[in-house]
Amino acid sequence: MFQRIITGLDEFRGIPREANLLIYASFFNWAAAGLLWITLQIYLVLEGLSFATSGIILTIIGITSASSTLLFGGLADRYGRKRFVVLGGVIASFTLVLFALVGTNLPLLVGTGVLSGLSEAMYASSWGAMLADKATDAKRTSAFSLSFFISTISAAVGGFSASILGLLKNWYSIDLVTGHRYLFLGVALLSLLGPGIALTVSESRSSEAGHMGLRIIPKKSRKTVAQYSVAGILIALGAGMVIPLIPGWALLKFGVVDDVSAPILGGVNSLVMGFANLAAPRLARRFGTVKTMVLTQGSSTVFLFSLPFSLNFASASSIYVVRSALMMMSNPVEQSLLMGLVPPEERSQASGVTASLWRLPNSLSTSVGAYFMGLGGALYLALPFFLCTALYLTSIGYFWSVFKGVRLPEEELVVAVPTAT
Template sequence: MRDLTLLFVSRGVRLFAYGFLSVVLVLYLKELGLSDGRVGLLLTLTLLGDTALTIWLTTLADRCGRRRMLLVGAGLMVLAGLVFAATRNPLWLLAAATIGVISPSGSEVGPFLAIEQAALTQLLKPERRTLLFAWYNLLGSFTTACGALVAGEACAAMQAGGAAGAAIYRPVVQSYGLLGLVLGACVLGLSAAVELPAHEKPHASTGRSGLGQSRKLVAKLSVLFAMDAFGGGFVVQAVLAYWFTIRFGVEPATLGKLFFAANLLAGVSSLLAVWLARRIGLINTMVFTHLPSNVLLMLVPLMPTFPLAAGLLFIRYSLSQMDVPTRQSYLMAVVSPAERSAAAGWTMMARSLGAACSPALAMQLIALPHGIAWPLYLSGVIKIAYDLLLYREFVHVKPPEERNA
């Protein structure tokens, strides 16, 4: 129980930090004098660096120790936050974005999720897996929402106190690095029970990839997840915050409240996903909730006022994340126990690679005279295509609990 609690606390601290930073990240970089193109490049390098870090640490986790790899990730989160707060030099910022752990989207990056999923699955009975992942994601959504809200209020307080330019946002960036220290303390408290048992250590045939019998299935899922993430990269939270700012002139405090409510809706919907998955299956739940959410996303730019656009975004968020706990549970169920960390790592890497290019493209499109709506349109179309392909390829590949039902 202690390890479960610490894994949940770790998740909460981390996602609070991600939500905290993502609301102000693009605004902070713009105040430092970076152009739209350079901001887009930095966001892309952030995601590429997170991708390399994820695959490196997750493929080592079941050999060298899960706790050790989580601690390395926490250290790189601290490093990135401190460098971003200390300099306005574009080269240093690009370097920190590449080797550190920063989330432009407010969602998971780095090795943490993959390793924690493997540890949680090991600590639980199969029939409790999806429910626990739902609560795990609800906690993440709630703390991301709280982070966004606190960041918005902190920036409003700085403005009221007379701060201007980058000084409005710098305390948020500094606090991000400090939260990395708290995360490291949580990792240090974990016991050996979260490590892979010695009799289940990866076989030599898995090689450096950490994958053996699950290799083909993971490769196919990785391609599809990369496609989904590429579409999602056009609407990461940092880009959406910037989009609302230039489209409707929304202030940081309002943005914080907007994403607080949106992430809270997304988290609560995770619990509904558990109920739905028990009745129609994991794959069906992933597809039949994701499809309508992407149609709603494409309608947001058509709204003439901020309240209407925000309302549609709330409805979209109430559906769009129902596939997250089901996707995580499905992956952990269909791969062998000794390959769970590596499988989660490779699929996360695919998602990170898929999402790496689209923020830069989104920023370039927004900068065009008539391009402001295109990131949302492209995201919706690509993600709908992903839903249809996922259903076609995996509707008949059942996890053990569904085969035995």
């Protein structure tokens, strides 16, 4: 058992220093994001917004991110990725402060949501491409696996931090809304360490990028990106109806507030997802990149479908954690596949396109899911899960039909040079 653990950790040795710096810097960015994702909707509801209105704020964040990611992807490939990674992290910290201060003023909430979406777009369009450049082809899948491990552990810290809300209420008589504000301010300050570390990494820009005009749609890899995006859109539509709303769904179905639900749905869930990520490189090497994605996503969908039949929060949260772990195993493999199929000079553009075409439908369907859940009753609380399942299965089937014959160069290398036994 111990030897297997050591062998598994060998996957992550030899990742270049600057790639490691980017990965560890992301810990602080994801701590803020993890806290915001798991607590924002309940925080807004506790402040006095309706469930549907709080869902609209989440939608605004997503639509802004989706509509600007394409632009930032093109700018990053043209002018350099580092500045967008750093600026996105700084603005994300600032928006966490704003959410703590603006209260229920709807115009200010909308403006803060727009700013949050812009910061997400800057970071999402540049960070993955920059990591792929720094990691090199040989260690790309391992680097993405480690990065997802760090990000989910960081999100777990954000989720667990919500347990402070109960302590503040019981020990110091600080109500939940005020406690959320203190928590947002503290995590916002901590998250500034992320862009600070990223500043120490050298610029990442393809040697061909300086000779290209500003382009937001990749030219060489257009077909691959389009096929990849179709599968992503279907997943995004389904996920948007359910995943961002899980804490709110737990509140409506079981009456569980986020001082209880966040440490489990955000904390325990993220920890399990983080360790599940570490298995991704070994699975990809054993089964192949595409088969690994199909197997993990398909298994995850079974658990997702069963979630609305849960009788209590304990069983629901257990099912959700298993579902998330299986789904998360596919994420680093999925990112590595895209970066491996796209020329280095088009990686930010490809990241921008795929992120945008994932985020937009994901954000729009969040409002649909929030509307159904807000109607109440067993049927409407379950309906988004059933629609999500159908969309997931359609996406998995399409992805397999298009990419089943694809192998990355490093996979071919493994086949050509068998390891000693």
